[in-house]
Amino acid sequence: MYEKFQVEKKRLNDIEIFSLKGILDAHTAPILENSMKETLENGLKKIIINFKNLEYISSAGLGVFMAFIEDTRNNNGDIKFSEMPDKIYSIFELLGFHLIFDILSNDEEAINYFRQNKLRTNE
Amino acid sequence: MKIENTTSQLTLFVLVIFLLFHFIINVLFLSFDWEYTINWKLVDYLFTLFLIALLGIIHFNLNEKQFVAISKFGVIFLNDTKFILILLLVFFTLNLIFEVIKLFYATRYLPFLQLEMNFVLSIAITYFFLYFLTKWTNQIKRKNIKKLNYLYYLFIIIFGFIIIIYWISPKEENNSSVVWYFEILLLLSSAVLFSLIFGIKIWIPYTQRRIQKNILLYSFLLVASLIVFISKSSENYSGLGFSNYFFSEFSKFFGFILLVTYIRTSYFSIVSLPFSKVLEKKIYEVNSLSYLSRIVRNFNNLELIYETIAELTFNTFNHSPVWIQIYKNNSFIVKTFKGTSEKQIFDLQSTPTLFKAIKRIKIPKVFGRFIELQGGELENQIQNTIFESFCIIPIFFKETVIGHLIVANTNPYQFDEDDLDLLISYVEALSISIEGNFLLQETIEKERMQQELLLAKEIQRNFLPKSIPKLENVEIEVFFKPSDEIGGDFYDFILLGEKKILILIGDVSGKGMSASFYMALLKGIILSCRRKFENPRDLFVQINSSLFKNIESKIHITMAGLFLDLQSKSFEFIRAGHTPAIIKSNGNVQVFKPDGIGTALVNSKVFEKNLNLASGEVLGGEYFLLFTDGLPEILADKDISEGINKLKNLLLVSYFNDSNELKEKILSEISNKGTKIDDDITFLIIRIKY
Numbered sequence: 025m026y027e028k029f030q031v032e033k034k035r036l037n038d039i040e041i042f043s044l045k046g047i048l049d050a051h052t053a054p055i056l057e058n059s060m061k062e063t064l065e066n067g068l069k070k071i072i073i074n075f076k077n078l079e080y081i082s083s084a085g086l087g088v089f090m091a092f093i094e095d096t097r098n099n100n101g102d103i104k105f106s107e108m109p110d111k112i113y114s115i116f117e118l119l120g121f122h123l124i125f126d127i128l129s130n131d132e133e134a135i136n137y138f139r140q141n142k143l144r145t146n147e
Numbered sequence: 148m149k150i151e152n153t154t155s156q157l158t159l160f161v162l163v164i165f166l167l168f169h170f171i172i173n174v175l176f177l178s179f180d181w182e183y184t185i186n187w188k189l190v191d192y193l194f195t196l197f198l199i200a201l202l203g204i205i206h207f208n209l210n211e212k213q214f215v216a217i218s219k220f221g222v223i224f225l226n227d228t229k230f231i232l233i234l235l236l237v238f239f240t241l242n243l244i245f246e247v248i249k250l251f252y253a254t255r256y257l258p259f260l261q262l263e264m265n266f267v268l269s270i271a272i273t274y275f276f277l278y279f280l281t282k283w284t285n286q287i288k289r290k291n292i293k294k295l296n297y298l299y300y301l302f303i304i305i306f307g308f309i310i311i312i313y314w315i316s317p318k319e320e321n322n323s324s325v326v327w328y329f330e331i332l333l334l335l336s337s338a339v340l341f342s343l344i345f346g347i348k349i350w351i352p353y354t355q356r357r358i359q360k361n362i363l364l365y366s367f368l369l370v371a372s373l374i375v376f377i378s379k380s381s382e383n384y385s386g387l388g389f390s391n392y393f394f395s396e397f398s399k400f401f402g403f404i405l406l407v408t409y410i411r412t413s414y415f416s417i418v419s420l421p422f423s424k425v426l427e428k429k430i431y432e433v434n435s436l437s438y439l440s441r442i443v444r445n446f447n448n449l450e451l452i453y454e455t456i457a458e459l460t461f462n463t464f465n466h467s468p469v470w471i472q473i474y475k476n477n478s479f480i481v482k483t484f485k486g487t488s489e490k491q492i493f494d495l496q497s498t499p500t501l502f503k504a505i506k507r508i509k510i511p512k513v514f515g516r517f518i519e520l521q522g523g524e525l526e527n528q529i530q531n532t533i534f535e536s537f538c539i540i541p542i543f544f545k546e547t548v549i550g551h552l553i554v555a556n557t558n559p560y561q562f563d564e565d566d567l568d569l570l571i572s573y574v575e576a577l578s579i580s581i582e583g584n585f586l587l588q589e590t591i592e593k594e595r596m597q598q599e600l601l602l603a604k605e606i607q608r609n610f611l612p613k614s615i616p617k618l619e620n621v622e623i624e625v626f627f628k629p630s631d632e633i634g635g636d637f638y639d640f641i642l643l644g645e646k647k648i649l650i651l652i653g654d655v656s657g658k659g660m661s662a663s664f665y666m667a668l669l670k671g672i673i674l675s676c677r678r679k680f681e682n683p684r685d686l687f688v689q690i691n692s693s694l695f696k697n698i699e700s701k702i703h704i705t706m707a708g709l710f711l712d713l714q715s716k717s718f719e720f721i722r723a724g725h726t727p728a729i730i731k732s733n734g735n736v737q738v739f740k741p742d743g744i745g746t747a748l749v750n751s752k753v754f755e756k757n758l759n760l761a762s763g764e765v766l767g768g769e770y771f772l773l774f775t776d777g778l779p780e781i782l783a784d785k786d787i788s789e790g791i792n793k794l795k796n797l798l799l800v801s802y803f804n805d806s807n808e809l810k811e812k813i814l815s816e817i818s819n820k821g822t823k824i825d826d827d828i829t830f831l832i833i834r835i836k837y
Contacts, residue, residue: 050658057701080785083654083656083657083703083705083776086703087656087657087700087701087703090700090701090703090748091699091700091701110788111786111787111789114787118705118725118727118740119703119705119724119745119748120724120742120743120744120745120757123742123744123753124744124748124753
């Protein structure tokens with residue numbers, strides 16, 4: 025079967041980088057959700073999501089990040105976004121996610137944010 | 148044999164009268180030693196003729212119009228055979244009684260009485276023979292076998308000849324052996340003809356074996372009885388003896404014809420008996436398969452199919468134990484069993500090696516010995532005292548073995564490869580049912596989901612305004628089209644006095660039932676807040692604080708509000724994560740996108756901090772376009788910002804006179820795209836008149 029959505033995980037010390045590919049909608053959101061749940065259960069709270077190869081994200085896809093953001097931030101962690109295509113960014117911007125999340129140009133920058141302990145809080 | 152109509156009954160009555168008359172005349176002859184003159188002879192002949200005529204009338208008025216199926220011939224034939232046998236036995240028994248009495252009392256009336264009795268009996272026997280022959284030839288003729296028809300007419304002609312000869316040369320005057328031999332020859336040929344017309348070959352093979360055996364037995368008895376009956380010597384007749392003599396001889400003719408027929412019947416019964424055993428088995432197999440194919444479509448009653456197959460197998464395989472086991476994880480369920488017990492079945496497979504050996508079987512197979520089933524290894528043999536030989540057929544579903552049909556026997560080598568074919572057919576029927584059952588369940592599930600979606604759709608409809616509010620100088624057009632899956636689009640109008648209105652549009656993330664549930668929640672919050680808020684911003688903050696942490700963290704709701712104040716001729720636009728508003732005013736088109744985070748995402752503090760207002764003047768002639776993401780997505784293949792640009796352009800370049808015309812323009816844009824809509828599409832157009 026053609027994979028509508030794929031997620032690849034790469035671990036870097038206490039940071040896990042997720043590379044998303046394809047279409048993230050109501051049907052594929054559970055794949056990402058389970059994958060992130062696994063990471064958090066392993067005790068990793070610093071997460072970078074790379075959007076380079078993501079073609080589309082629906083509101084259900086956005087919901088996945090909201091499901092975990094509180095948990096990470098309460099545990100000295102965060103979810104940061106990187107390499108976001110314009111098309112995806114406009115959706116994040118509409119919803120106001122750019123006001124809640126750090127959206128960075130690449131993974132290195134995101135890693136540096138974590139190194140420098142630039143974490144956002146829920147407040 | 149039913150005598151139903153009145154003509155026959157009347158004739159029967161006349162017959163009895165005539166027999167009485169015959170009896171009285173003969174008593175007179177005996178008592179007064181009358182002379183048998185030529186006049187009496189004439190009376191005697193006419194009397195016989197009259198009797199024949201009477202029998203003819205009765206015969207042709209009989210109601211025997213019922214035609215039966217070939218497979219039922221045997222039963223009817225057997226019954227008629229029994230009846231003839233009884234008639235003959237009555238004849239013999241009565242004669243025996245008379246002979247015994249004659250030993251002790253020698254009167255002249257006793258032989259006379261015996262003669263008269265035999266006369267009546269031979270009329271009855273003759274009549275029944277005649278009835279029997281005609282009935283059977285009619286049945287056979289009905290089957291329209293041409294050759295038999297010709298034979299039938301030939302038989303009638305020859306038999307007619309015999310009667311004529313017999314009539315003109317009665318026995319006492321017949322000293323010429325030429326006539327006698329001729330007569331015998333004719334009789335023989337008519338007998339052979341008749342036995343051919345009987346069509347034994349046609350119906351014997353279709354007759355049940357049990358009936359065939361009975362026919363054979365009764366045929367033997369009847370053949371013996373008929374030989375005795377025929378060989379009985381003619382007696383001396385006195386008085387009006389011709390009719391007596393005629394019927395006695397006549398019944399012998401028929402007896403002879405039947406004799407030949409019954410010899411032939413016996414022969415065919417003997418020959419076809421072993422074949423009919425095979426035939427019966429085959430017929431059972433064919434019937435069972437056709438029965439199966441009929442019930443196999445009872446997809447919702449799998450148990451019936453399991454049971455039927457076990458039953459059919461049990462009957463076909465001489466009552467060998469049979470069961471169907473279906474695998475579930477690392478065990479199995481016995482769906483049905485016959486001739487054995489569940490304990491035996493589980494005992495057999497109590498060892499994992501044996502269970503696995505059976506479970507692995509992917510092609511139908513026969514095992515002559517229990518050892519073969521275990522893979523033929525002589526070491527570590529499991530002792531089995533239950534079954535020795537097996538027939539094992541795998542049951543497939545979507546190319547995997549899900550179970551087995553197993554026929555077992557306590558004796559070794561009870562099955563062979565030929566047995567597999569039928570079992571395979573049974574199992575194929577079973578597979579069809581299982582597959583059908585699966586599809587049925589799937590359909591039911593789909594149906595249920597469809598029902599749920601319909602309900603969600605109805606809920607969504609119910610929470611939308613039933614009508615568009617009327618406001619002076621304000622024209623509102625609404626387009627709302629829910630997708631098949633039901634998105635969470637909604638809109639609402641809150642009238643604040645005669646000159647103020649708040650128009651809300653929003654989108655609950657998620658689809659179907661859950662979306663409609665949150666929409667209901669939101670509607671409740673709006674209803675409770677609508678009289679309390681100071682300004683639109685206040686309302687949004689209240690909504691967010693009601694929702695945040697109170698609903699699933701994955702769910703959020705985007706909202707936008709357009710507040711029109713016609714008194715102060717101004718508008719305010721506020722946006723919580725929702726798509727922007729497009730406003731056309733004085734030929735200029737602007738996209739209004741003040742900051743604002745979607746509701747239910749962040750706490751009140753963050754929400755409020757980031758929530759900004761856009762405002763402007765309302766002078767008349769303005770168009771406001773509010774929409775949900777479904778609209779720009781469909782216009783630009785899911786690229787929202789591109790879609791918004793297209794809408795902006797549409798407002799800028801196209802010509803429209805009122806909000807309805809603008810709506811039509813947008814709709815034609817949508818239909819131009821022609822793509823499948825998989826989200827709700829909602830948009831509101833608000834026009835301020837001059």
